[in-house]
Amino acid sequence: AQKVTQAQTEISVVEKEDVTLDCVYETRDTTYYLFWYKQPPSGELVFLIRRNSFDEQNEISGRYSWNFQKSTSSFNFTITASQVVDSAVYFCALNYDLDSNYQLIWGAGTKLIIKP
Amino acid sequence: EPEVTQTPSHQVTQMGQEVILRCVPISNHLYFYWYRQILGQKVEFLVSFYNNEISEKSEIFDDQFSVERPDGSNFTLKIRSTKLEDSAMYFCASQLGLAGAYEQYFGPGTRLTVT
Numbered sequence: 653a654q655k656v657t658q659a660q661t662e663i664s665v666v667e668k669e670d671v672t673l674d675c676v677y678e679t680r681d682t683t684y685y686l687f688w689y690k691q692p693p694s695g696e697l698v699f700l701i702r703r704n705s706f707d708e709q710n711e712i713s714g715r716y717s718w719n720f721q722k723s724t725s726s727f728n729f730t731i732t733a734s735q736v737v738d739s740a741v742y743f744c745a746l747n748y749d750l751d752s753n754y755q756l757i758w759g760a761g762t763k764l765i766i767k768p
Numbered sequence: 769e770p771e772v773t774q775t776p777s778h779q780v781t782q783m784g785q786e787v788i789l790r791c792v793p794i795s796n797h798l799y800f801y802w803y804r805q806i807l808g809q810k811v812e813f814l815v816s817f818y819n820n821e822i823s824e825k826s827e828i829f830d831d832q833f834s835v836e837r838p839d840g841s842n843f844t845l846k847i848r849s850t851k852l853e854d855s856a857m858y859f860c861a862s863q864l865g866l867a868g869a870y871e872q873y874f875g876p877g878t879r880l881t882v883t
Contacts, residue, residue: 685869695857697811697874704869743811754799754823754863755813756872 654679656746658759665734666767673729673762675744681705684748686720686727686757691741700742703727721728739766770794772875774860780848780881789845789878791860794799799863800843801872802835804856817843833863850882 655678665671677686679725688700701711703720717733731738744759781787789876791799800882802814810864817834822835832848843862847854857879 687871687883690774696820697859699871699873702871747809753842754816754818754866755801755826756811757813758811760810 654681654745654746654748654757656757656759658742658744658762660761660762661760662765663762664765664767667736668729668733670735672733672765673731673744673764675727675729677725677727677744677746679730679746681748684694684724684746687728687745687747688718688727689743689745691761693740697743700729734764734766736766736768739764770789772860772862772873774858774878775874776878777876778879778881781853781881783882784849787850787880789847789858789860789880791842791843791845791862791875793848793860794864794873795841797862797863797864797873798836799866799872800835801861801863802845803859803874803876804842804880805859806853806856810870812816847880850880852882854881855882 657676660674662668663671684705686703690698701718708720717730718726741761741763743761747756747757775790779787800817803811805811805815811824815825815829817835834847837843858879859877860875863872864870
């Protein structure tokens with residue numbers, strides 16, 4: 653079965669702290685893609701990153717970094733020096749190519765609150 | 769930068785009424801999706817659409833739902849007889865190519881409120 657688990661329902665930190673959002677996925681497929689999306693209070697879904705299953709290199713984009721570990725089926729997201737504008741719900745999602753299945757499988761989301 | 773648009777941004781309807789949610793995908797994209805998100809919950813897949821037909825649909829997408837792309841630009845989701853539990857945010861997405869190799873671009877969503 654394909655599944656994405658985001659065990660942290662809500663995280664609250666003070667501005668400038670580092671914070672890591674966890675994502676654990678399950679899939680039987682060897683080719684798959686992992687995504688992170690941000691949903692600010694305004695409600696839209698903002699794409700952050702896509703990773704394919706053959707690329708285990710960690711990625712850094714400004715204050716954002718992602719740690720992909722196939723051995724633990726995890727794709728964690730770290731925000732360094734958090735800011736109030738980072739407050740949002742963050743979703744991890746999985747997409748796979750088997751059987752022409754095109755849908756995104758979503759985690760439940762982690763609500764991140766950054767306090768000034 | 770091209771974007772997916774959705775109208776209306778908010779729709780209020782009475783139970784039992786039909787609603788049509790509209791989406792204009794990015795013009796050269798080939799794959800189209802509808803997702804919904806009940807308030808405070810996860811995003812759920814409804815249906816995917818390619819080459820003018822449904823590719824896949826979830827259990828949520830029952831006979832009350834339909835999709836079409838009538839004019840090659842708009843992509844619509846129709847709910848024939850709305851129920852209270854259809855109240856949710858509905859997101860349209862479009863994708864240039866196949867599956868996860870390409871990003872799905874999301875519209876801003878339509879908030880549907882069924883009273």
